[in-house]
Amino acid sequence: MAPKFNKHHGGWIILGTLVLAALFTVLPLPEWLEAYRPEWVALVVIYWVMALPDRIGLFTAWIMGFFMDVLEGSLLGLNALALALVAYLALSLYQRMRMFTAIQQSSTILILVGIHQLLSFWVLTANSQNTAPNLIFMISALSSAIVWPFVFLGLRYIRRTFKVV
């Protein structure tokens, strides 16, 4: 039997989860809940970087961020840069993160998404488009850390069921 060169499969599953995360990001929420919306796309990108670091990396994160910019109508490249940075950090941390307990993973996520938020708002401030009245935009880092264990378990289940490698 000829050796199989193409060892990757399940690309559609990865794309599907990313699209679902993007959908969750633009789903209408009540006004008071909006600031608490977790950064779904960042979470999903971090998960796939952790699970398949040889496959999902800066490029995927950047492209995904680019489409998020178009989706949200924000400054083109804003999400792209922030997501690429998060993917880079996750790439350098993934071996440790795999060993972590749920609490430790969640705190790492808190920091990663916090960096994502800070970077986005720094860029917006530099471009004088920052309209946040205070540091409340950091709340979504906290909510991301809280939902992370469920995102992690859900995506791991999906990865195992569909044998994404």
Place this chain on the structure above:
Amino acid sequence: MIMMLADSRFSYLSQVRFYASYLVTPLHWLADSPRTISDSVNTNLQSRSYLIAENQRLKQQLLQQQFELQKLEHLKAENIRLNDLLNASSIVDERVVQAQLTGESPDPFTKRVLINKGSMHDVYIGQPVIDAFGLMGQIVDVEPYASWVLLITDPQHSTPVQINRNGNRAIASGTQDSLQRLVLNNISDTFDVVEGDVLVTSGFGGRFPAGYPVGVVSSVVHDPGEPFASVTVEPTAQLERSRNVLLLFK
């Protein structure tokens, strides 16, 4: 980073965004679909008696408004005549196209909404958007089948207004700390404005046509320690509730 700079300072990338949005617009439709479906289910399951009552009510309203329109026709003609006397040019009639809200910006610190009309329907950047009650905002970004509306309560938006009672002019801006209200900038303490004054667009700046209601003054505070009075305005348009909006074409 270069890309962000290019996007914020120049317009080279608007084409890229335009074509990329072909891929992305379906996601907005999908995100909006629960509302669309529940709307259509609601319409289909309305009871007969409710529909009869609604029909009655709408007929009443139509009659009332037609009565007011009769007077309006006369006033419009008179207005044009008077403007002619003054040698001023003024456009009284504007063409409107109806659009529906399909999404909201996920950023909690801005006030931007998405509508379901885009460049395929000749929407252009800077176009005024109103609802049945007053001015809502203007178009800031056009995609093929959708466009983004910056609402008048966004902190980055300012509207040139005029007090209906006495014609005094001012600038109404959105604020960072409340995304539901407007404030009047640089109002001196001697400026004639009182609670309950109706503000309409002044037509200055050439962006919004004159005469559309913007808001009602909800409070006027004169603080001797401050150089200017602080005037807050409640927008007349139902910015949070309107689903059907109108695009004004010049």
